[in-house]
Amino acid sequence: MGEVLLKAQGICKAYSGITVLDHVELTVRKGEVHALLGENGAGKSTLMKILTGIVKQDEGSIIYRGEPLWIHHPQEIQKYGIGIVYQEFNLLPDLTVAENIFIGREPESRFRGFINDRKMNRQAEEILEQLHCRMDPTQKVSTLSVAQQQMVEIAKALSYQCELLIMDEPTAALTEHEIQVLFSIIRQLREEGVAIIYISHRMSDLDAIVDTVSVLRDGHFIAKHRYKPELKDQLIKEMVGRDLVQKYPPRPAYTRGECTLRVQDLCTHKRLKHISFEAYQGEILGIAGLMGAGRTELARALFGADPIEKGEIQLYGKKQVIHSPSQAIRMGFGYVTEDRKRDGLMLEQSLKENILLSSYERFSRLGMIQDGMADKEADSFIEMLRIRAAGRSQRVGRLSGGNQQKAVIAKWLCRRSRVLLLDEPTRGIDVGAKYEIYEWMYRLAEDGATILMISSELPEILGMSDRILVMSGGRITAELDAGEADQNKILKYAMSQ
Amino acid sequence: MQKMCILAGLVILCCLFSVITDNFLTAKNIMNIALQTSICAIVSIGMTYVIGGGGIDLSVGSVAAFCGMTGALLMKAGFPIWLSVTAAVMIGGLLGILNGFVIAVMGIAPFIATLGMNSVIRGTVYVMTDGVPVTGLPKGFGKIGGGRIGGWLPYAVIIMAVIAVIMAVILKKSHFGRNIFAVGSNEQTAYLSGVKVIHTKIGMYMTCGILSAIAGIILTSRLVTAAPTAGDAYETDAIAATVIGGASLAGGSGSISGTMIGAFIMGVLRNGLNLVGLNYFWQQIAIGFVIIIAVYIDVVRGKMKK
Known part of the structure; x- marks a missing residue:
């Protein structure tokens, strides 16, 4: 020594x-x-x-x-x-x-x-x-x-x-x-x-x-x-500061509901090739793959942020053409981006502004925001997600990573999004905050939301997903049930061409 | 807190001039200051919207000149005053939309886009008039900028106050105002959170165009002449007032009350220095220093906070 x-x-x-x-x-x-x-x-x-x-x-x-x-x-x-x-x-x-x-x-x-x-x-x-x-x-x-x-x-x-x-x-x-x-x-x-x-x-x-x-x-x-x-x-x-033996919360009984999202033969100029899959109500669909497999591109295409070359997206059995995020959000999509600081948050603005950003319509009368209602709503989410902050007017840039991520999630909870695209939802945050975010994912799924979770951490994919899509080179190379998947299998498909 | 600081600055400035000159603290002079400031203040309010949204508009002066000029030409052509003024304000809105289009849709940086537009619009004014001022406007029109209620309260000051209140409420309380700050804070985040970024940008430049047009009308009315050189260097004053008022050029912040205080600091300074007997050239120098000092105080306060 x-x-x-x-x-x-x-x-x-x-x-x-x-x-x-x-x-x-x-x-x-x-x-x-x-x-x-x-x-x-x-x-x-x-x-x-x-x-x-x-x-x-x-x-x-x-x-x-x-x-x-x-x-x-x-x-x-x-x-x-x-x-x-x-x-x-x-x-x-x-x-x-x-x-x-x-x-x-x-x-x-x-x-x-x-x-x-x-x-x-x-x-x-x-x-x-x-x-x-x-x-x-x-x-x-x-x-x-x-x-x-x-x-x-x-x-x-x-x-x-x-x-x-x-x-x-x-x-x-x-x-x-x-x-x-x-x-x-x-x-x-x-x-x-x-x-x-x-x-x-x-x-x-x-x-x-x-x-x-x-x-x-x-x-x-x-x-x-x-x-x-x-x-x-x-x-x-x-x-x-407490017992946390399990890394993942207990999974509530899962019943696959109706099909909420059906994607057929989706192609984009940015990498995606012939993507077809379905996602169901109450399901957590894990999307695994190596860096550059096209997972983020898939989320962006579904969310209307990248143009679609060809293919079809059906939501609740109805064909939809999505041109912009604002349209996708109105249809019920929510997108937690990979890099919260770059494109998930407004760091200089308050916690309240960040939580309410996508939901102002709900608190507006004739285009004017009802402050009382908005404040109450922001406070309720801060409390519900246990965001540790000095208050709703604290600048988001001052919060820790885990609390920032909770603020992003609160934004979509507040918007009442029903199809959530979560891109690396727990990247760079601590064990405790991770656990809480997992709990929320289960709670949302139980409540009938559809969750697409992109993650680079295989244990997280295996621990949380009901079903797993593996991507490689812009394609889906495998669709696995949680029961039959393991790390080796996923890696094999993730590296296949 | 920050607003308290600049408000204190304004009060100190007023006290200073009250002590060293006899004529500063008279009802008549105060009204004069308000009247002189009204035009700059209205333009600055528009600038606050644009800067809050992370942009900048260097074409406000030429838009004011263009709209003042078209209003004047329409009146000369025999159109009624109300119609000419309305048309001029709408043209200001259209020029703003054009600015917004070049920036938001064509993707040209705001500084460059409005620098170019400034030159185009100013040039057009000269071409339209061959560089000669338009005079002989109807008497009634002169009232907008020159008239006073009860012989003491200028219409222009009332217009400024009404605009300030309305625009403050819109910026602070409306969905549109929130969207402006969202785009100014982080455009990507705003876009991916469902804010219509292009609409918002075009909207804020349109707002700025409309307010510049109103300023141009008031100026033309006050002089009862539409000069092609009108509104020169308005952008400098407007940016200065906005920044003194606490907005960051990086976007995402700013307030109408702050901007109003900023505009009045400059108005009081001009007026006071005039009374002291300092000529226009020296005033330029003094105002330049005030801008730098005001922003420096803000920088220092920001550092102390950290």
């Missing part, structure tokens, strides 16, 4: 009167992978922001390499040898891979102030090679996939000699293979004595790399353990 590299004690932080961190401590030693666990909103991200100088703590001390750590500007962390891989990408889309990796400290040419492009590209290539990542350093970041962008983020953090590397949900967007590569890099860094703070919601990541875990809950420090696989149940209990 290495010596102590970082010791944070009694860290407190409050935002506009709401306590986010309350006397939190964290001790990280050289050469260890230290997992920081906690639900969304537990205070992990804030703690990392304090360590990297983005925000200042109200109270408490941080000792780093035996001296107090005073960071005045986020860029100074490089001087201290602290690197961070953010959960949200901080890349500049119009610059190249190499430019992004070396931004702010590009190798100079013989003339001061000018960049030696060739040297920069070569160095970038070397780092990427270390990551077993075949990528052209002169490629623009905007042309990369999400997983590739994540690798660039990691490369950026590795490009200067780190002593402390912070990784916030690094595996969320990666494929299994890329995750394994990342793990081997993490192990190699650990060998070299680098300390790694690792934040992840994937419990399966822990077994592979983690030495020590610290658990936060509601801004409090709960416990620190030497990690052992047997601890998992206890860790979950510590994170959520």
Whole structure:
């Protein structure tokens, strides 16, 4: 066990009167992978922001390499040898891979102030090679996939000699293979004595790399353990503060109702080829597939957001032509998008505005909104979904991921949508919030809604679906009953052409 | 909170001028300020809609000139005043729809689209009149911008107040107003939540066009002359008033009350500096600084909040 590299004690932080961190401590030693666990909103991200100088703590001390750590500007962390891989990408889309990796400290040419492009590209290539990542350093970041962008983020953090590397949900967007590569890099860094703070919601990541875990809950420090696989149940209990043995809520008795949605031979210019399937009242239809299989494109086509080349959509036995989302919504569709920050929420607006956005017609008389009614409705959804916020007028951008996702779901509950397209409904949110969202999905299905759930997490697909469609290359390659499906089967069809 | 800040700024400004000049704090001068501000305020209200929706309209000045001019030409051609004014306002709406179409349907960035439209419309005004002002308008028409109820309350100020109240209610309470802020906050989210983005955008530019036309009519009436150069640089004043009033150029925020305060800050400043004896050139410089200081205070407050 290495010596102590970082010791944070009694860290407190409050935002506009709401306590986010309350006397939190964290001790990280050289050469260890230290997992920081906690639900969304537990205070992990804030703690990392304090360590990297983005925000200042109200109270408490941080000792780093035996001296107090005073960071005045986020860029100074490089001087201290602290690197961070953010959960949200901080890349500049119009610059190249190499430019992004070396931004702010590009190798100079013989003339001061000018960049030696060739040297920069070569160095970038070397780092990427270390990551077993075949990528052209002169490629623009905007042309990369999400997983590739994540690798660039990691490369950026590795490009200067780190002593402390912070990784916030690094595996969320990666494929299994890329995750394994990342793990081997993490192990190699650990060998070299680098300390790694690792934040992840994937419990399966822990077994592979983690030495020590610290658990936060509601801004409090709960416990620190030497990690052992047997601890998992206890860790979950510590994170959520209650027993949560099952990851999925008990499934209510499922009776397939009438056919609500029938899609026949649907094709789009964007990837979809001859899609045909049916979905029923009260059913949760899982849609599995690898990245780029066309799952999001399917949701967008059904929702009227992408033009349909040919094919037919029937809703409740009636043929429908859907040209726009507003039309689809009137027919009863609701769409929880894959990336809530990009196209699911208005981050600068209040919780109320976000929940009511699609339902104002219901609260309007002669085009004027009845505020009393609207407020009451917003409050009822905040309470019903247990959205943790200071109130209906709090800005959504300030909420944690899980609460943001609940706000998106509240929008469609408020609209009383009957056919819900959920694209990665639990991505990047914590165990507790996940469980609550699962409960809601069951409640809606029981209530007669039809749910199409796109997910990249196979356990989620298997745990929640009544029936499963597997997609690959824009086609449906298999339709499986929940009983006959398993991970291997789904993967086989997902990779078939 | 933020509104309180700029309102305080306006009050301080008024106090300052009351102390250093004798004539500032008189009923007559206050009415003068209101009258002088009315035109800028009406244009700024339209601008608040557009900026709230994440757009910008650089063509407000030439739309005002165009509509003032067409109204004047119609009157000269013998049409009754009410009909000429109504037609001019409708033309303003149509020009706004055209702006909205170029932006929302053709997909051209608002800055560029309205910059182009500004040039096209202004050029058309010159072509229509050969650059010569239209004079000799009917006496009755002059009342809109020059007349006063009971000899002291200008019609133009009443028009401004009525418009401000109506537009504030629409922006804050109506479905249309909510949609504007939704589009301004996050267009993709708005689209995928069922907001008709194209309708909303065309609607907000139309609103701005109509209000610019009304401003153009009031201006023409006040001078009893339609000048092809009328409304020059209105866009600067309108954007300034909107931004001082607390709107962000990124869209998704802004209020009519804030904008009104913003317009009056500039009106009071112009008037007060006039009384002090500072000429127009120096006023330009002073107003420029006020805009920067006002927005800077807002930036600093935003940082402190974080």
